[in-house]
Amino acid sequence: MRTGKLWSLMILCLMVFICPMSVFAGTFEETSSGWHYRKDDGNYARAEWVVDQGVYYYLDENGIMMADTTTPDGYLVGGDGSWVMEKQVMGGYVRTPYDNQSYYYDPDWRRYIFDGETDYAWVSDHRVLAAVRGILPVSELSEADKAVYDELEKFLIGFDYGASDYEKAKRVYEEITKRAVYHEGKYVQADDEVHSILIAGTGKCVGFARTYKLLANAVGLKCGFREDGAHMWNAVYVDGEDMVIDASTIGTSADFYLGRQKAVCPHCGHKNTFGNRVTEQPCNNCGGQIMNPKYK
């Protein structure tokens, strides 16, 4: 992880300062132009790979560590400069190149799983998001993923990243419901794809849920899937609280999901706030269970 690496570098620098006679295999040094790597023979690495604590980094012809790009010899390096190895793309427990969360690849479901419960992503969605974030070169995307990437980039032009979580969650919902309608016909494989939602303008719940998560993640919202075996929707985090939202339903508004209402606790009289779609919750004051008045 980036933080871990920076800490180890800081500790290493401190040790060099305290014990100047110590011999190290090589050292990263930060300057205003970027990270340099001093090898054990005292020379700086240039136009070559180095291995530091088992991790590969590439230093360019000026001796600066490359990051978020493809090296001259054609390899992908992540935001912290480490080589994104094939196994990171194909599976195994690794960190994501763009947000340093650990994840693993589930080959049965063809998706990446982040925290096991709330946050996983289909491989193609994960790759599109990595491309949007400048980690994966766009040239590495499949033709279908590139088309999704192009639509996403259009949506992101001029997007107000400083808006509140609520406004962002609402904008994503409105973008999707403006573009796509639920496919009422017999299920086809394409119904589950983001490509179908954004380009063909139709799909079923899985396609809608994947699209909502992809766009939400792209604008910086935490968002996961919810499912009950027959249907799939999302939980989007607004100011730290997960709000149920379903972009596949017709005739509802973002506020139907993201709005709030007040409820007076029948046990103690305390005023509580409910998310619109929460049926019951414990009182913030006395802990007694209270119903959302909307569902009485």
Ligand SMILES: [Zn+2]
């Ligand atoms: Zn109460």
